[in-house]
Amino acid sequence: MRDPYQVLGVPKSADEKEIKSAFRKLAKKYHPDQNKDDASAKARFGEVSNAYEIVGDKKKRAQFDAGEIDAEGKERFTGNPFGGGSPFGGGQRGAGPRGAGGGFSGAEDILSQMFGGMGGGGSPFGGAGPTGGMGGGVGRGPQAGPSKGEDRKIKLTVGLKDLAAGKAPVRLDADRTVNVTIPPEPENGQIVRLKGQGKEGPAGRGDVLITLNISDSSAVDQSEFRREGKNLRVTVPIALETAALGGRVRVPTLGGAIALTVPEWSNSGAVFRVRGKGLPGRDGKPGDILATLEVDLGEKDEALLDLMRQRAETLDETG
Template sequence: MADPYTILGVSKTATDDEIRKAYKSLAKKNHPDLNPGDKEAEARFKDISAAHTFLSDKEKRRAYDAGEIDEQGQEKPQRRYYRDYADTGAGERYYTSPEGGFEGFGGSGDFSDLFGDILRRRDAGTGTGAGTGPGGAQFRMRGGDAHYALPVDFLEAVNGAKKRVDMPDGKTLDITIPAGVEEGQTLRLKGQGMPGIGGGPAGDALITVSVLPHPVFRREGQDIKSVLPVTLGEALAGGSVPVETVTGPVNVKIPKNSNTGRVLRLRGKGVQGKAKGDHLVELQVVLPPEPDAALEDFVTAWERDHPYNPRQGG
């Protein structure tokens, strides 16, 4: 992944809301469902989702801005200087001249002691050695955790899914997406991280989930919400109308004399986690797409004989 700020088209000083708005706009434009067969749009969509997930993690964003990690979330090697290894007082490894310049090595230390210490620290801290500590003693060290960002379709997050995913480092992982997983939640895969040192155990793979938006459904906690357009006749007389839910289509009974804004609750048709949520369907009365003189004349005459004010409170 390239620079996440560049991918989303925002500055490093962007607020969380600005980052979220940029992500939603780009994700909608490049969503695979709206660009079938367009591999470039699919690749952009994955990069956009990964960048949003990365910058939504406050600690990762801080560390990235400070230059401590790269775009993949991996730690950058820190440059170290000779003063990091200096001692003071008796047996000091170096001393400073009265003018403040570096003078040389003093006390009982020598070059072999200093650089041996440096190399031992390097091997123990970075894992570049062969698992041998000071004096030739063997040591074991657990491998580091590997961090990944994973875009997940809305319905996969709600219902759960199994995915085989090619990670940025070339590794292929089989991942179980639990039903009800939320935006920003991290999945842990034991032993799928960096290899251990000296026979130590491997680290874990930490996968941060980014849930992609859906064109119809939106989530609030464990509930799913959507809007259902109905005709004037269906709103007045009621009837049975098909409705899409996250688990498939169902028929919903529209009560007579239903207004726009009325909410119907479909129990158990929301998020399919350990505790299932509900699906809340908001009705929206829609007039015919083209003007109809007969309908207009009828409603005008009816209102003349049956006046009412929908804007009057109480």
């Protein structure tokens, strides 16, 4: 088994964030569901997952760096073979159970978030976890005892108001509807897992895997909004006289229209930012409304046309 740092392509000085980012990138690249015609992808995927189980866990990483465990998570005996009156006394402790470092999200947890339980088709390595069948390592090994029920898959169309609320109703059964939490700035096709809401099994219910179908544009109260991350773009009609002289216009938001003061001589295409009226952001701060002005000439005004003709003639005469 290769050095886990080399497998993930990170230096030994890499921090937790860099290691997790490298794992996510490689897992997405080599996931068997994305490489069905590449037999080598499965082995590469397992190697990447195994490497993350070692250096992604603070405790195991420290043990590996100290030479206490190898790249597969197996104990390296470094003590006195006869210390403590036992042929194994004084030896180094084992790698311990997965996640013993406290708060560690193992490869399977991250893969479930990325692919919704390996794309809903189970682990590409059977029941042995991400490193099963890879020579031992830190995998959980074959699962024994009764199993949970099957996972269910549901597709959910999410509108802008759902994104703003951070939740959306989903119907699980004829008489059962629950609210699913929508993460900030979700991606189209992202999977949200509802634990314990799937089919019944000997060891309890499975999960529900909800694939989000995000509506990036939506009509709300007769205004068309377009999503850009956590910001929303909307076109605002403005009367010719207001554009020329300045004044107040009504800007639609998901929570209702608000008044915005625009300066005189505001052209079509001018963009005004209404802060904090967009969608929830990953940084915990709401996005903005980006309002683009569109001058509306309204009904034909002969008096105004005469003034404009006179103005045009004056400009022609003065050259």
